[in-house]
Amino acid sequence: MSLRKLLAHAATRAPLDRLWGWARRGAVPILMLHRFHPDSDTGPGLRAGLLREALHTLRHRGVSFLALDETLALLQRGQRVPKSVIFTVDDGYKDFFSVALPIFAEFGCPVTVFLTTGFVDGAWQWWDRVTHTFAVTGLDQVTIPFPDGHIAFRRDPPSWAPHPSMLVEQLKSLAEPVRLRALADVETACQVQLPKHPPPAYQSMSWEDIRHAASQGITFGAHTVTHPILSRTDQVQAQQEIINSRDRIHEMLPPPAISRVFCYPNGLPTDFSQREEQILFEAGFSGGLTTTPGYASVGSGSKARGQYRIPRFAFPDSIADLLQITTGVEALKMGLRGKRNR
Ligand SMILES: [Zn+2]
Structure with missing residues (x-):
């Protein structure tokens, strides 16, 4: 044991x-x-x-x-x-x-x-914006512009690869103004417009x-x-x-x-x-x-x-x-x- x-x-x-x-x-x-x-x-x-x-x-x-x-x-x-x-x-x-x-x-x-x-x-809690954006996008493939390169996400039913939670972890490492811009970029890339309130x-x-x-x-x-x-x-x-x-x-x-x-x-x-x-x-x-x-x-x-x-x-x-x-x-x-x- x-x-x-x-x-x-x-x-x-x-x-x-x-x-x-x-x-x-x-x-x-x-x-x-x-x-x-x-x-x-x-x-x-x-x-x-x-x-x-x-x-x-x-x-x-x-x-x-x-x-x-x-x-x-x-x-x-x-x-x-x-x-x-x-x-x-x-x-x-x-x-x-x-x-x-x-x-x-x-x-x-x-x-x-x-x-x-x-x-x-x-x-919204900002990480929920990411989770929900991927949950509702009609796209099957999304490329997110990131300060040090693009990240490509592919729908691998029923979830996404790499998982959006990985993106959340990467967003945590960014300086605040860069993180806020990147968050908006995620929604634009996914062609999702979130409601004002969650x-x-x-x-x-x-x-x-x-x-x-x-x-x-x-x-x-x-x-x-x-x-x-x-x-x-x-x-x-x-x-x-x-x-x-x-x-x-x-x-x-x-x-x-x-x-x-x-x-x-x-x-x-x-x-x-x-x-x-x-x-x-x-x-x-x-x-x-x-x-x-x-x-x-x-x-x-x-x-x-x-x-x-x-x-x-x-x-x-x-x-x-x-x-x-x-x-x-x-x-x-x-x-x-x-x-x-x-
Ligand atoms: Zn907390």
């Missing part, structure tokens, strides 16, 4: 929880989710049944569901927290409200949702949905206005994206429903820099969430220990992998690999 399989097996054995507890040593996994779909369809994101099973299993195993801001404040004060997990959801898609919220509410599980505020105000499959929550969720204890934080890769923007745009999204949330929600934590779009180490950390500091944010895997731990809330570089785990594909994260087996593995991310 491989080490990975052995650890996965061990993580599913409740009596071994205590043995693994030392590996976590007070560290808290922050889980990251984006989209949800009902059991009855095959939409993007996490299936409702798997979310329910995950929450049920975690509760059964004595894992506490903690709120983001309060827990980071405890860690900042040097306090350790019990075996626990924190849930975050990025972007603000409608399916959080329609699919996930009732399930989180059923388990009394706090969630912080990070809103792309321009999206909530009716704009159709239901790509819709955000409305502010009314958000206020309703807030009344049930969900908190909301800033995730920029247009979801650019901040390191590809200039100083003025970086500042505006962060501050304007925060201000819009303050305009629309009562203070108790607002998180003081910011969440970086895409969130990898190359997607933001000290410049963004400084903007967050000056604007009074208490933390910045990334997508680098790792545990938030004692000291995570202090500037010296990466207050604006707090790691998170993507919600895994299986309950066994989830238990590895929440029991601390993942911390043990990171330690073994010399990559303990605190």
Whole structure:
């Protein structure tokens, strides 16, 4: 049995929880989710049944569901927290409200949702423009002009080769004005004119949905206005994206429903820099969430220990992998690999 399989097996054995507890040593996994779909369809994101099973299993195993801001404040004060997990959801898609919220509410599980505020105000998420453009074009072959050469896409029923998601990844690497031009070029090349507002499959929550969720204890934080890769923007745009999204949330929600934590779009180490950390500091944010895997731990809330570089785990594909994260087996593995991310 491989080490990975052995650890996965061990993580599913409740009596071994205590043995693994030392590996976590007070560290808290922050889980990251984006989209949800009902059991009855095959939409993007996490299936409702798997979310329910995950929450049920975690509760059964004595894992506490903690709120983001309060827990980071405890860690900042040097306090350790019990075996626990924190849930975050990025972007603000409608399916959080329609699919996930009732399930989180059923388990009394706090969630912080990070809103792309321009999206909530009716704009498309830019990657959905690409996905939808390829979904509706009547062409079978498309050539996209790209700054360093053309990319040819061919319909290979039912999908496209190379897959449009590859194009989205390439667009992320472009400087902001070049990316915006390239996005428009994709639609022109595909001979598609998108509606001003996204159709239901790509819709955000409305502010009314958000206020309703807030009344049930969900908190909301800033995730920029247009979801650019901040390191590809200039100083003025970086500042505006962060501050304007925060201000819009303050305009629309009562203070108790607002998180003081910011969440970086895409969130990898190359997607933001000290410049963004400084903007967050000056604007009074208490933390910045990334997508680098790792545990938030004692000291995570202090500037010296990466207050604006707090790691998170993507919600895994299986309950066994989830238990590895929440029991601390993942911390043990990171330690073994010399990559303990605190
Ligand atoms: Zn996002």
